[in-house]
Amino acid sequence: MGHGIEGRTTPPAQLDAESAATVAATLQALATPSRLRILTRLRHGACSVGELADAVEMEQSAVSHQLRLLRALGLVTGTRQGRSIVYALYDNHVAMLLDEAVYHIEHLGLGVTDDAVG
């Protein structure tokens, strides 16, 4: 227990262009409803493409396209099992990134838009 975020090194003072691009590309993988639902489904256990398509209510082809992108970014892995291919989150960093993103976003004061700007 207690291996949360407190033992980390401080975040970089300012992201250089390359890091910004990498982080942005990875975050973009979480930035669409379809992929988000695919990933949160996988967050609770590996499963095949067919099951995934049923769970998130998308066409199988669409799911496959998104899995390709997620694979290319190293966020998920696919392993053949018979005629199916079983997908899973790549590692615990992906799981935590998901959990923490959902947690923080759902605790934001959304819609608070009144500012000095107008």
Added chain:
Amino acid sequence: MGHGIEGRTTPPAQLDAESAATVAATLQALATPSRLRILTRLRHGACSVGELADAVEMEQSAVSHQLRLLRALGLVTGTRQGRSIVYALYDNHVAMLLDEAVYHIEHLGLGVTDDAVG
């Protein structure tokens, strides 16, 4: 001291369509190099639009457009001070979301793409 992620409620079993859309929209705000650099700059202290534009090396107009989006999502606030408008992260959830996203993504095994798929 110790108010990290360990005291949280468990993440939802599966995101419903509405939550997925909300989370995706917010994550999309972090999913571009320009906004990411704007936000990480603000992560280390509030500043005006002009300073921001200098720091991230973008045109003032482009920065302004992105700030509008970030404002609409409740991620940043702008307050007038003289002729400048000073922007800051909305709250600590935004700061932590940023820190944690950068942390996890920079610790991913990126580029590991060999799979059962071919």
Added chain:
DNA sequence: TGAACACATGAAGACCTCTTCAGATGTTCC
């Protein structure tokens, strides 16, 4: 009031993204 400054805004264009459709690849079982 007018000039200079700081920022916001609208429109337009290049570019990227997501889904669908049709077909290809690989696997199992007979």
Added chain:
DNA sequence: GGAACATCTGAAGAGGTCTTCATGTGTTCA
């Protein structure tokens, strides 16, 4: 080998995104 199944892949089109340019709004100071 052939049929059925599970998944991948390429092309194409609708829709969205980000930047730039030109202009508008609000503030300070003389």
